[in-house]
Amino acid sequence: MENFDYHRPAKLADAEKIIAKQKEGVLMSGGMTLLPTMKQGLAAPSDVVDLSGLGNVGIKVMKTKVTIKAGTTHAEVAKSGDLKKAIPALAVLAGEIGDPHVRHKGTLGGSIANNDPAADYPAALMALDATIITNKRAIAADKFFKGLFETSLRRGEIVTAVDFPIPEKAGYAKFANPASRYAIVGVFVANHGKAVRVGVTGAGPGVFRQKAMERVLAKDFSADAVAGIATKVDDLNEDMHASAEYRAHLVGVMAKRALKAAK
Amino acid sequence: MPIVTMNVNGKDVSGDVEGRTLLVEFLRENLSLTGTHVGCDTSQCGACVVHVDGKAVKSCSTLALSAEGAKVTTIEGVARNGELHPMQAAFKANHGLQCGFCTPGMVMAGLDIVKRRGKKLKEETIRAELEGNICRCTGYHNIVKSIQDGASKM
Known part of the structure; x- marks a missing residue:
């Protein structure tokens, strides 16, 4: 793996500032895809901005929707009692991603920003008509996913949460x-x-x-x-x-x- | 060079690392804790599993710097007062290893399973939970037995 400068900001505003300054920088959440990719030499960023220090974690179930913050791990989504009542299929999906160790680190935000064509979450976001919330705007799932590893995220744009309407x-x-x-x-x-x-x-x-x-x-x-x-x-x-x-x-x-x- | 500080097996440690230094490299090379193994280096085999802040993670897919301030437990931190932990003893008693390369990861995964799923474990639960740990010798049968036995004695 090529070397890089590592940053772990505690605030979203700091993450925005750092990533804006680094032309060859990347955002990292759990790193479960990014780090193996870098180890294989398929990516060699100058800077890695680790979002795990933001503490942007949590699941909130409301009357008609569920909001999951971007830094919430697959393990946390899988075991959430509130989510199991509101959208049980989403908890099931999270519990089937990778393996237990990967689920302890991998996050919702990281998975969708990476948009691997074989990742699980994108299917849920499309079917549930979810809205992706970033530091700049709200994007409908239909407009967010753009094919192989591509999304409508702009440079430096950071996914902060996803809103899922609760289906029947x-x-x-x-x-x-x-x-x-x-x-x-x-x-x-x-x-x-x-x-x-x-x-x-x-x-x-x-x-x-x-x-x-x-x-x-x-x-x-x-x-x-x-x-x-x-x-x-x-x-x-x-x-x-x-x-x-x-x-x-x-x-x-x-x-x-x-x-x-x-x- | 950045300095990372963390608590490993109850001891505060720190060392010079690079941005790219993996947690497993820091453990093995800086701290000489070579019980944590690197098997596949592609994040699949689980020989490198350690606990970070109480959760099992793959230390070959974790940056050392991201563990700043964390509480890390490796296989070396499991035994107490020179006595094997019940989970380690169970691997010995049940012939849960042949070459032993995957064993540190299996034991750390086993302890994590007990933490999340309790001490009374069904065979199918253990098999599903071992998704992220690969053994190329045993065919898993005795590993599953070991974890079941170890869990019941914790």
Whole structure:
């Protein structure tokens, strides 16, 4: 790993100042993706601004929405009693990310800012119609995720929290890579009453909504309803673990499992 | 060069590090605590697991400087008064190791499982909780037995 200057500001304003000054600087939250990437030599920033000193941690359940601060770890999201009542599928999802040691460090903000095409959270944010709050503005999930490792975040913009509307029912199912636990395909379904949203991760170059499923589920929110609803193979990922056709098939299987698990 | 200060196994320690120095490097090279191992170096194997402020983390994916002021426990800090910790003794009694390379991480993970899930552990719970610890000798069977046994004796 190349050397860098390390900063651990205690205040958001200080983090903003430091990152603004460093052209080749990066923000780090849990570091669970960034540090392995740097160790492999795939990133060599001049400065690392560690956001873990901000103490921006917490889950607040309100009447119609849940706000999770960006520095909240996957372990904290997974074990939150309040969240398990409000959006149980989100707690389940967080408890299936990586492994226990990774979940002690990895955070919601870090995961979505990195936008790995096989990360779990993006599927939940899309399906739950979440709003990403940064130090500058609020961004709808539909506008936030831009494909492979890209988001609409601007340079120096820092994710501070995510607002999740509480759905009537939601479920998540993933077919995990047995080594990395990343999703080969993960599907998050959410019934918002008036509308149903289906977020798919792992299958394509970035998270996407399966709108053909959303249409049929709006009338009948059940596993049977999505039987025979195909996912277009053209844009899907293909690698040593799964072909594009297999991933397309898995979207259907995971959607059914997510619907069966929905609470 | 930045200086990092932390408490390791009950002792206040400090040392010169670089920004890029990993916690596992600080433990092994600055403090000569070589019980914490580097297995894969890609954050998957868990041989480097230590407890930072009471939580199991991979010390190969943690910057030494980010542990400033933290309370760190390594495998060397587990035994008391020259006696193996019940979790360590259980690995010995149940043949929970062959080459022993993954064992420090397994013991530290086992202690973390007990902390979060209690002393009465089901086999399936332990197997799921060991997701982040890889052993290439034992096939896990005796490791699971060791953790179950060790937990019950804590």
